[in-house]
Amino acid sequence: QRGGDETSHQHLRYNPLRDSWVLVSAHRMKRPWAGQVEKPPEEHIPRYDPRNPLCPGNTRANGEVNLDYESTFVFENDFPALQPDAPDPGLDQHPLFQCKAARGVCKVMCFHPRSDITLPLMKKEEVVKVINQWADLVEELGATYPWVQIFENKGAMMGCSNPHPHCQVWASNFLPNEPATSDRCQRAYYEKHGEPLLLQYAKQEAEKKFSLSSHQLPFLMPFIINAPQIAFLRPTHHFIVFSLYLCHSLCLLGLADIMKRLLTKYDNLFEVSFPYSMGWHGAPTGPCLKENNSHWQLHAHYYPPLLRSATVKKFMVGYEMLAQEQRDLTPEQAAEKLRNLPDEHYKTREN
């Protein structure tokens, strides 16, 4: 038990996956907001739009025609941040001006043929197909690339420029900063305690009742999070990377179930299609597949931008960019809020 009243007094919390601290000032929720108000997320999206380059059968910017797909659909990003053949910039001698080659591929993956649907409103079997496709992509690209980043930017507020349900997959010839830090932290914990950080974490969480769980899989609203309503999702078993093994086990249905439940709760919070950025972190792949990665535990991070309503964002700006992450809600408050929300989607309840 802690001494202070964490919900009303600021304090620092340790994030063991990033080896850094977060300033939690929950009393800040009381301040009035006279700043920027966002447009609420678009609720009226046509099922099919002949001009949308992500819909089945449509022609994209580069002239390619999409398949008339019926579940998921993967294609190369027409404006990739990573290309397989970029030249080596050469080595500058000065340690302050270092450059390195960056090579890779960027793919786009549609979740469903309909534009007017989202993961929480999809059937469980349809979500299973999405998970299977993720596993296939990690298997395919992870055969050579050390890092395969699956991520979804959902909603215009999160920089998403197309309402059709989709995610992106960027594979690179380098281990990016965030997974490199996470790898270092998980490895150090494992070496010291002989157990994976995130498995130990799950045990502690169950005791502290921070997590919501389904019959097969728990989903977690953990202590280490640093943005409001953030979530942290992972299988209970010790899966290291997204793999067919994960997908062919019982876990698959459980994962689909818990994803649907989490995202339904997000949508129910302000009764809008909730914006977020999310992505999966598993052990590095490619040449690293041969290394011992027992310290890793596959998991997903969800970062939603909304704080007090469908139109008031939590801005991560001056203090956060220059000094340290700061949040206006404790993880316990966020977990409590989500836990108390209905499991049925507000849109299906209405009907």
Add this chain to the structure above:
Amino acid sequence: QRGGDETSHQHLRYNPLRDSWVLVSAHRMKRPWAGQVEKPPEEHIPRYDPRNPLCPGNTRANGEVNLDYESTFVFENDFPALQPDAPDPGLDQHPLFQCKAARGVCKVMCFHPRSDITLPLMKKEEVVKVINQWADLVEELGATYPWVQIFENKGAMMGCSNPHPHCQVWASNFLPNEPATSDRCQRAYYEKHGEPLLLQYAKQEAEKKFSLSSHQLPFLMPFIINAPQIAFLRPTHHFIVFSLYLCHSLCLLGLADIMKRLLTKYDNLFEVSFPYSMGWHGAPTGPCLKENNSHWQLHAHYYPPLLRSATVKKFMVGYEMLAQEQRDLTPEQAAEKLRNLPDEHYKTREN
């Protein structure tokens, strides 16, 4: 000289102040934008608004009445993220669930009595008063607190909720993550090379012509930057913290001059009052004032959110949050763009 064509091929750049890498994919500028379009920054702000809690003579949320101030004006933030007397949350035994006390003060500092003015449009002597006030605050709060973060969120797009020209000052009993990393990187460089990282950097920059300079002070668009049009400002001399010494020297006018020039160029870029978050980083203060901080060099970071126009933001979302910073413009391209902009503000040119 480098081998590849950096403006058209992606590559990684090292950021020596954060010991991390940035993915630069300049060819991404070519992609069309169908995503969120921001409201252009508000251009018609009344000189005085009787309901604005930052204007001279007005009453604030807590009932206090502002002085009828004539240059700068400082008061305690009515909704502070840091308070001086927060209780200690107590130590949890488990290494994954650590908490620490966070104590401090948050102040708001108005730059000018008029709401319809910004730093680039202020007289040089008025900017000098702002710099002097910064030095006073660092001296006052830095006497006890190890970190005093001066930062300005400008524009609604950067989470600023009041158009009156102002910044914030948050002092804390802990060294936040960002300056802790910067301290570590500068110290390591100094120990290895016997010279401060940022002084060495300035020399290299002058050779590479990355920086714009005024007669007294350079301002820099350096290689290490990780957002479009970012800037990096610092005195040429080896100043460690904001101090009266800095302010009483010749540097003061030079700093005011270069701040005005940089911000004028930003405003001229899209002919709007350019949004940004900025802040100062100097050596830690309080108990650290007694330590050897020769590795430090006082400097400011500017982070503007705009990319291609006054209404198209560069979103730092999925890949950036989960994997690594990514930018669509090289620092050289950004520096070139700014260098070619007029030194006279578009608003004064129009008249």
